[in-house]
Structures are given as structure tokens and as C-alpha cells.
Amino acid sequence: MQLSTISRWVAVIPALATAVAAYGNFSHTCQDIELVNTDVRATCLDEAASTLYTNELDLNLCVGLDQTTAQLKWELLGKFSLYCVNCALAWIPAPLLTCSCAPLTGGAAHNTTLDLDDGVGNSNGTLTCRTGQGVPASKPKRSN
Numbered sequence: 030m031q032l033s034t035i036s037r038w039v040a041v042i043p044a045l046a047t048a049v050a051a052y053g054n055f056s057h058t059c060q061d062i063e064l065v066n067t068d069v070r071a072t073c074l075d076e077a078a079s080t081l082y083t084n085e086l087d088l089n090l091c092v093g094l095d096q097t098t099a100q101l102k103w104e105l106l107g108k109f110s111l112y113c114v115n116c117a118l119a120w121i122p123a124p125l126l127t128c129s130c131a132p133l134t135g136g137a138a139h140n141t142t143l144d145l146d147d148g149v150g151n152s153n154g155t156l157t158c159r160t161g162q163g164v165p166a167s168k169p170k171r172s173n
């Protein structure tokens with residue numbers, strides 16, 4: 030029983046690593062990156078590096094707050110905005126999201142930062158999240 034469980038994990042881990050590697054570093058192929066409420070908005074190149082698409086990704090779909098450490102973290106449907114205010118996007122050395130967040134446990138609010146390049150990717154011009162969310166529908170095309 031245990032052996033078969035282990036061998037299944039061995040088979041799954043490389044696939045997971047590949048899936049994660051497909052995400053991240055959106056800022057390398059996107060421009061005009063900004064925070065609009067809880068959305069990250071950017072204009073991103075498609076895979077052919079020929080067309081730019083402007084689109085938005087709601088970070089509430091994939092960023093949450095670790096209630097123990099009070100740090101922003103990648104979390105499916107994390108809804109960080111329930112716990113955080115005064116969010117801003119800084120630029121050096123990466124697209125860093127900083128918010129003032131208070132955990133449900135009642136600790137004081139303090140600033141916490143997440144590198145959006147760790148979990149937001151550019152999938153052929155569409156912003157996607159490491160946890161699987163993206164905005165596949167409308168990709169307004171922007172003239173080059």
C-alpha cells in the first residue's frame with residue numbers, strides 16, 4: 030500500500046514541477062503593469078511575440094493571507110482583500126505587491142509583500158495564476 034502511494038507521488042512530482050514552471054515571471058513578457066483594486070492589469074505578448082493583449086487578473090482568485098504568519102501567500106480563492114488594505118505595487122527588484130493585512134486571529138495589521146512574478150504567468154498573452162485561475166475569455170487586442 031505505502032509503496033504504491035510513494036511511486037504514484039514520484040510519478041506526479043515531475044508533472045507538478047513542469048506545471049509550476051509554466052507560471053511565473055509575467056513581468057518579463059508584459060508591460061504597463063498596474064494594480065487596479067484587486068486586479069493586476071498588464072499588456073502581455075503572445076507566444077509568437079507578435080501581438081500585445083491587455084487583460085486583468087483578479088488576485089483574490091489566487092492570493093490569500095496566512096492566518097498564522099499574517100503573510101500574503103498563494104492560495105486558491107484566497108480572497109486576500111478580506112484581510113488587507115492599502116495595497117500597492119512596487120517595482121524594484123520585481124513586481125512586489127505590498128498590503129497592510131490583519132489576520133482573523135486579531136493580530137495588529139502590518140505590511141506584507143508578495144512577489145507577483147512567483148505566481149502570475151503570461152500564458153500566450155493571457156494573465157494566469159499559479160493556482161490555475163486565468164482570464165481566458167476576452168483578450169482585448171492592442172495595436173503594436
Ligand SMILES: *[C@@H]1O[C@H](CO)[C@@H](O)[C@H](O)[C@H]1NC(C)=O
Nearest residue numbers: 049050051052053054057146
Ligand atoms: C523567473 O526568472 C528568474 C530570474 O530570471 C529565474 O531564475 C526563474 O527560473 C524564472 N522562473 C520561471 C518559472 O520561469
Ligand SMILES: *[C@@H]1O[C@H](CO)[C@@H](O)[C@H](O)[C@H]1NC(C)=O
Nearest residue numbers: 115117127128129138139140
Ligand atoms: C506600510 O506601508 C505603507 C506604504 O508604503 C507605509 O506608509 C507604512 O509606513 C508602512 N507601515 C509599516 C508599519 O511599515
Ligand SMILES: *[C@@H]1O[C@H](CO)[C@@H](O)[C@H](O)[C@H]1NC(C)=O
Nearest residue numbers: 075076077080082152153154
Ligand atoms: C496563441 O495566441 C495566438 C493569437 O494571439 C494564436 O494564434 C495561437 O494559436 C496561440 N497559441 C497557442 C499555443 O495557443
